[in-house]
Amino acid sequence: MHDTAHDLAVQITALQKWYGAFHVLKDISLSVSRGARIVICGPSGSGKSTLIRCLNGLENYQQGTVILGGTRLGDNARDTSLARRQTGMVFQNFNLFPHLTVLSNCTLALRRVGGMARGEAESLALHHLERVRIPEQAYKYPAQLSGGQQQRVAIARALCMNPRLMLFDEPTSALDPEMIKEVLEVMTGLAHDGMTMICVTHEMGFAREVADEVVFMDQGSIVEQAAPATFFSTPNHPRARSFLNTLLH
Amino acid sequence: MSILDIWLGILEGFRVTAGITIYGLLFAIPFGLVFGVAQYLATGFVRFVVTSVIEFWRSSAVIILLFVFYYALPVIGVTLSAMTVGAMVLGLNIGGYASQAVRAGLQALDRGQKEAGQALGLSRPTILLRIELPQALVAMSPTFINHIIQLVKATSLVSLITLTDMTFRAKEISQIAYEPVPIYLSLLMAYFVACYPIALFGRWVERRVNPVREARNGI
Amino acid sequence: MEFDPSFALSTVPTILSAIGMTLLVAACSCLGAAVIGFCLEITRRSGGVQGLAVRFLIDFIRATPVLVWLYCLYFILPYYGIRLDALTVGIAGLSIYFSGYLAEVFKAGIDAIAEGQQEAAKALGLGRLDRIIFVIAPQMLRNIAAPMGNYFVSILKATPYLAVLAVPEMLGQAFDIASETYRYAEPLMVAGIIFLSLALGISQGIKWLERRLLAPMSR
Numbered sequence A: 001m002h003d004t005a006h007d008l009a010v011q012i013t014a015l016q017k018w019y020g021a022f023h024v025l026k027d028i029s030l031s032v033s034r035g036a037r038i039v040i041c042g043p044s045g046s047g048k049s050t051l052i053r054c055l056n057g058l059e060n061y062q063q064g065t066v067i068l069g070g071t072r073l074g075d076n077a078r079d080t081s082l083a084r085r086q087t088g089m090v091f092q093n094f095n096l097f098p099h100l101t102v103l104s105n106c107t108l109a110l111r112r113v114g115g116m117a118r119g120e121a122e123s124l125a126l127h128h129l130e131r132v133r134i135p136e137q138a139y140k141y142p143a144q145l146s147g148g149q150q151q152r153v154a155i156a157r158a159l160c161m162n163p164r165l166m167l168f169d170e171p172t173s174a175l176d177p178e179m180i181k182e183v184l185e186v187m188t189g190l191a192h193d194g195m196t197m198i199c200v201t202h203e204m205g206f207a208r209e210v211a212d213e214v215v216f217m218d219q220g221s222i223v224e225q226a227a228p229a230t231f232f233s234t235p236n237h238p239r240a241r242s243f244l245n246t247l248l249h
Numbered sequence B: 001m002s003i004l005d006i007w008l009g010i011l012e013g014f015r016v017t018a019g020i021t022i023y024g025l026l027f028a029i030p031f032g033l034v035f036g037v038a039q040y041l042a043t044g045f046v047r048f049v050v051t052s053v054i055e056f057w058r059s060s061a062v063i064i065l066l067f068v069f070y071y072a073l074p075v076i077g078v079t080l081s082a083m084t085v086g087a088m089v090l091g092l093n094i095g096g097y098a099s100q101a102v103r104a105g106l107q108a109l110d111r112g113q114k115e116a117g118q119a120l121g122l123s124r125p126t127i128l129l130r131i132e133l134p135q136a137l138v139a140m141s142p143t144f145i146n147h148i149i150q151l152v153k154a155t156s157l158v159s160l161i162t163l164t165d166m167t168f169r170a171k172e173i174s175q176i177a178y179e180p181v182p183i184y185l186s187l188l189m190a191y192f193v194a195c196y197p198i199a200l201f202g203r204w205v206e207r208r209v210n211p212v213r214e215a216r217n218g219i
Numbered sequence C: 001m002e003f004d005p006s007f008a009l010s011t012v013p014t015i016l017s018a019i020g021m022t023l024l025v026a027a028c029s030c031l032g033a034a035v036i037g038f039c040l041e042i043t044r045r046s047g048g049v050q051g052l053a054v055r056f057l058i059d060f061i062r063a064t065p066v067l068v069w070l071y072c073l074y075f076i077l078p079y080y081g082i083r084l085d086a087l088t089v090g091i092a093g094l095s096i097y098f099s100g101y102l103a104e105v106f107k108a109g110i111d112a113i114a115e116g117q118q119e120a121a122k123a124l125g126l127g128r129l130d131r132i133i134f135v136i137a138p139q140m141l142r143n144i145a146a147p148m149g150n151y152f153v154s155i156l157k158a159t160p161y162l163a164v165l166a167v168p169e170m171l172g173q174a175f176d177i178a179s180e181t182y183r184y185a186e187p188l189m190v191a192g193i194i195f196l197s198l199a200l201g202i203s204q205g206i207k208w209l210e211r212r213l214l215a216p217m218s219r
């Protein structure tokens, strides 16, 4: 693989962020090539969410650069909206719009941001709802769906905007075990379709099967970065070892 | 007429305003408690009757209730003082609202509370008095304090049935001196001075009862 | 004097003829209160000095009786040469008084929108105006629908206060009959029953609408 800037979906260089006096991201550098599947894990509060939220302008940062699809993101409205068009985000709590049907959740941005006509937006949305295997729920409201179904809708909603990069922030943490599987299956399907994905997750089975690379964060730094086989069998860093132990027990 | 004269004049009505409030609470508190608990416990026809009584006091327009009882009770041979009619009508109206807070407080309790009491072999009355009501009353106390403020404000209505409360005094004074601006603004201030401390107390209680979630700024 | 059912019945048409006025006053006051209340809440949210001032103003309104607000407008405005008819003054008074309560309704409606909604909308690339129009406002409207309905009933029950300003709504009509016939009990009771039915009917209607329209969306 040639590591030219053009083949990179994201390049993060020397990213630093503070909340007041609290140093939440410490000198983070990370490159993600097109089609790569990155899993980020680490203890709660280590800055995982903050990091991926810097990629679509939900958080700003004080130092460093983020280059998304070849364009360097500045802290201005144009770049932020550019970043948001290129990325799709899936949240831990789904964050579906409760007052809109499943279908309208998916078409809202297509119509308002993409300027698409209603019919076209709806058929595109239905296509993505099929992709997450839930087309029959299109006319229901989020509250009428199970958690797993809601999260799959959230994935379809993000896919509708045809993102080049999908960001997942603990997409299965709020789900019961039987629903985790259906969401992970959809995510695995996406990976096989070649989607570039950055997933914050503690689902180690998923990481082993799907990830090209596991990034372990602790206290605002990337502590270890390795292929999943290496990371899980022979973690280098003592904090990674103890973290993996707590996951197993 | 000086501001001081106006204030002293309005203050002469404070005794009636305060009197109706306290007298009214003597109706409101027992009514709210008894009917709130009854609505919580009762089923079937009894519940229907209890609910009807509550709704009569709560859903009627209080100003009309006041006039109806003031003018209609003598017709059926019951003569009560204006003070008693005022306190009863305003008190039971507020009591109707309070009963809903009591019932909601009881219903909001975790079922496990009652079940734990039953598992310990406690009788139903004991569970109600020692386990359910104490928790419900604490939870509803901020709401009840708001109802007290509503009662204080509603006492201004008794000026319409000839009682010389603060509002009545203000109208009397304005007949002596045509100075509506200081007189009626002073009257507003007088009620504010009476109610605001209760509101602040209510907020303090609210913070004690449910420690606040930090208010978020939407939009 | 005894209660005369047939006389009571004979007053019904006259009193009912003012139902349109009552509903008009209620609707206009509710609209006025909503507009003022929304402006108050937006200003309160914006913070700063004006935010604090409005916070105090809302507290002040809620700590003062509606009857006194009506007197204030009714007696103070002419003093400054502003002559409005009693109906306008009455609607203005109810609007001001209830705006203090509706401001709180708007606050709760905005605060209750889940935290992630803004972020999800941002992540989809929606601009600020689109986020307000398509994500925040509809959810706020949904959140405030039920309390708004309840306040509409409260405002309806406050419309008879306008009788003290001689606005010909239903209570005023009842008093007209009373002063012509010297019989108070019957027309007042009739007015009371009409108001109670209206309040209960509208409350039920609102509950029904709520179940019909909002149930599928509620969490």
Ligand SMILES: Nc1ncnc2c1ncn2[C@@H]1O[C@H](COP(=O)(O)OP(=O)(O)O)[C@@H](O)[C@H]1O
Pocket (backbone or CB within 6 Å): A019, A022, A024, A042, A043, A044, A045, A046, A047, A048, A049, A050, A051
């Ligand atoms: N808005 C904020 N203000 C201050 N501190 C914050 C804020 N958001 C997150 N933090 C802190 O930053 C740290 C990292 O948070 P986060 O990125 O959510 O961690 P993770 O997703 O790894 O659990 C935590 O210690 C958290 O308390």
Ligand SMILES: [Mg+2]
Pocket (backbone or CB within 6 Å): A048, A049, A050, A169, A170
């Ligand atoms: Mg997180």
